[in-house]
Each structure stands twice: as C-alpha cells, then as structure tokens.
Amino acid sequence: xxxxxxxxxxxxxxxxxxxxxxxxxxxxxxxxxxxxxxxxxxxxxxxxxxxxxxxxxxxxxxxxxxxxxxxxxxxxxxxxxxxxxxxxxxxxxxxxxxxxxxxxxxxxxxxxxxxxxxx
Amino acid sequence: xxxxxxxxxxxxxxxxxxxxxxxxxxxxxxxxxxxxxxxxxxxxxxxxxxxxxxxxxxxxxxxxxxxxxxxxxxxxxxxxxxxxxxxxxxxxxxxxxxxxxxxxxxxxxxxxxxxxxxxxxxxxxxxxxxxxxxxxxxxxxxxxxxxxxxxxxxxxxxxxxxxxxxxxxxxxxxxxxxxxxxxxxxxxxxxxxxxxxxxxxxxxxxxxxxxxxxxxxxxxxxxxxxxx
Numbered sequence: 001x002x003x004x005x006x007x008x009x010x011x012x013x014x015x016x017x018x019x020x021x022x023x024x025x026x027x028x029x030x031x032x033x034x035x036x037x038x039x040x041x042x043x044x045x046x047x048x049x050x051x052x053x054x055x056x057x058x059x060x061x062x063x064x065x066x067x068x069x070x071x072x073x074x075x076x077x078x079x080x081x082x083x084x085x086x087x088x089x090x091x092x093x094x095x096x097x098x099x100x101x102x103x104x105x106x107x108x109x110x111x112x113x114x115x116x117x118x119x
Numbered sequence: 120x121x122x123x124x125x126x127x128x129x130x131x132x133x134x135x136x137x138x139x140x141x142x143x144x145x146x147x148x149x150x151x152x153x154x155x156x157x158x159x160x161x162x163x164x165x166x167x168x169x170x171x172x173x174x175x176x177x178x179x180x181x182x183x184x185x186x187x188x189x190x191x192x193x194x195x196x197x198x199x200x201x202x203x204x205x206x207x208x209x210x211x212x213x214x215x216x217x218x219x220x221x222x223x224x225x226x227x228x229x230x231x232x233x234x235x236x237x238x239x240x241x242x243x244x245x246x247x248x249x250x251x252x253x254x255x256x257x258x259x260x261x262x263x264x265x266x267x268x269x270x271x272x273x274x275x276x277x278x279x280x281x282x283x284x285x286x287x288x289x290x291x292x293x294x295x296x297x298x299x300x301x302x303x304x305x306x307x308x309x310x311x312x313x314x315x316x317x318x319x320x321x322x323x324x325x326x327x328x329x330x331x332x333x334x335x336x337x338x339x340x341x342x343x344x345x346x347x
Contacts, residue, residue: 042152042155043148043149043152044152044155044156044165047165053164053165053168054149054152054164054165054166054168054169054171055167055168055169055170055171056168056171058145058148058149058168058169058171058172059171059172059175061145062142062145062172062175066180066334066337066338066341067337067338067341068341068342068344068345072144072148081154082151082154083151084148084151084152084155085144085145085147085148085149085151085152
C-alpha cells in the first residue's frame with residue numbers, strides 16, 4: 001500500500017514542472033535558452049538579450065535550477081579574470097522550455113520562430 | 120576605476136556577504152558579472168538589481184530524497200513547538216487579568232480578543248503536539264518511502280493550517296488596539312499606526328511562510344520526479 005502511494009506521489013512529481021510560474025519573463029528566458037540549446041550562457045548576456053534586469057532574471061534562473069530544469073557551472077577562465085557563473089537547460093528543462101514556448105507562441109508571435117510555429 | 124563602478128562592486132560584494140548560504144552561489148555569480156559589464160551605470164544597475172537575491176528564502180533546498188528524514192524531523196519539531204505563536208500566548212493571561220480592571224466596553228472587547236487569540240493558539244499547539252507524538256510508535260523516519268510521504272502530507276497539512284498563526288496575531292493586534300482605547304476618547308493615531316504596521320507584518324509573514332512551504336512541496340515533487 002505504501003509503495004503504491006509512493007508511486008502516486010512519483011507521478012504527482014512528474015507533473016511538478018507544471019507548478020512553475022509561467023510568467024512572460026520566464027518565457028523570455030526559456031526562449032533565450034532555446035536560441036542556442038547546447039551552449040552555456042552567462043547571466044549578463046541573457047539579461048542583455050532579453051532586456052530583463054538582474055533582479056528579475058536571477059530569481060527566474062534560481063527557480064529553474066530549483067526545479068532541476070537548469071544546470072549551473074563555474075567557467076574556468078584565463079589567469080587574472082574572475083570565473084563566471086554559466087547556465088544551461090537540462091534535458092527536462094529543454095523539454096519544458098519547448099513546451100512552454102510553443103504553448104505561448106500563439107499569444108506571443110515574437111516567440112513563434114524559436115519553436116517553428118507557423119504564423 | 121570610476122567611483123560608480125567601485126560602488127557597484129561594493130554593493131555586489133555586500134550582497135554576496137549577506138546572502139543566505141543557499142543563495143550565495145547565485146550572489147557570487149551576479150557579482151562576477153559586474154566585471155563584464157561595459158557601462159559603469161549598467162554595472163551599478165546590475166549590482167542594485169542583485170540585492171533581490173537577499174529576498175530569496177533563507178532555506179537551502181533539498182538536494183536529495185536522502186535528506187528528507189532529517190528535514191522532516193526538524194519540520195515536525197518546529198510544528199510541535201508552535202514557537203511562532205508563543206508571543207500571543209504569553210500576552211493572553213496578562214490581558215485576562217487586565218479584563219477585570221478595564222472599564223470601557225471597547226477595552227473589554229480588546230482584552231477578550233487577545234485572550235481568544237491566545238486560547239486558540241494554545242489549543243492548536245496542544246492538538247498538534249498530541250497528533251505528532253514523539254517518538255512516534257511507527258517510527259516513520261526510519262524508512263525513506265513512508266518518511267517522504269509523511270513529510271509531503273505534513274507540508275500539505277501545514278499549508279492548509281498556516282492561517283492559524285496570523286489569525287492569532289491579528290486577534291492580538293486588533294485586541295491591543297481596542298484595549299488601548301479609553302472610553303469616550305478619540306483614537307490614538309500612534310496606536311493605530313502601530314496596529315496597522317503589526318497587521319501588515321503579520322500578513323507579510325504569512326505570505327512568506329506560504330511561499331516557503333509551497334517551494335518545499337515543489338522541491339520534493341521535483342526530486343520525486345527525478346526518482347521516477
């Protein structure tokens with residue numbers, strides 16, 4: 001019985017990503033990651049490309065990482081330069097991003113190109 | 120290096136220093152980016168924005184399901200202690216005594232409200248302590264599966280019951296307000312301001328705790344999803 005209940009919770013957990021708040025800002029960030037899915041991205045570059053301020057961007061990144069949708073890493077740089085924090089979507093994150101961006105593509109025509117939705 | 124950039128670097132390092140352990144990596148990430156922003160004013164704006172990290176919950180998120188038993192133990196012990204409502208409980212007997220000394224109807228009402236808030240809080244603590252007896256007969260913490268289920272169920276339960284603490288405190292503040300009104304006099308603006316401030320902080324605290332609990336549930340679900 002307990003195993004059965006645990007299985008139920010595992011399935012609840014599978015849909016946990018649906019609880020992530022899907023704000024327009026989150027969609028912008030996800031769309032930005034989809035621009036180059038395999039590359040590690042820097043916070044400032046994402047901020048510049050999306051127009052989001054650091055105070056808006058980082059809570060979103062933190063939330064994505066909390067849901068295991070985002071990987072973080074420290075870049076090893078040349079001597080004298082401080083290492084930078086880099087971000088990349090996980091496989092789950094990529095799936096989530098594609099689903100969210102495509103779901104919103106109808107409402108936000110600017111995002112259509114990223115997921116190949118025809119206007 | 121200009122003064123503006125120096126200020127930006129100072130703010131960023133201050134944020135890193137103040138950030139909760141769970142957020143320190145992010146604060147450091149923000150700090151490092153300052154060096155790569157060309158414009159000084161841009162760097163300052165970035166640094167000011169980074170202070171938002173300080174508002175993030177202070178709790179480190181669960182890293183794996185193996186951490187659940189210790190986290191669940193801590194959570195249950197905090198529920199049992201009911202520490203967030205002790206302030207109201209302590210005030211209740213004081214205002215019960217004051218009830219007999221007061222003369223005005225408003226003052227009586229205020230005292231009764233505080234006593235009610237305290238009694239309500241005390242009843243809740245007693246019920247929770249009875250429900251979450253320690254040590255539990257079937258020690259739920261020994262087995263990871265049942266412990267995870269137990270912890271999640273407790274989080275859900277506490278989310279439903281989260282209103283009890285702010286309710287007790289609201290009773291206290293509103294009661295405090297009425298108890299402070301001498302009969303036949305105008306309302307004291309200082310007292311009113313104090314009460315409004317108290318109620319606002321109670322509501323902020325409630326929303327904050329709710330957010331933390333929702334995050335705990337989300338994190339647990341995410342870990343369960345990984346396991347699945």
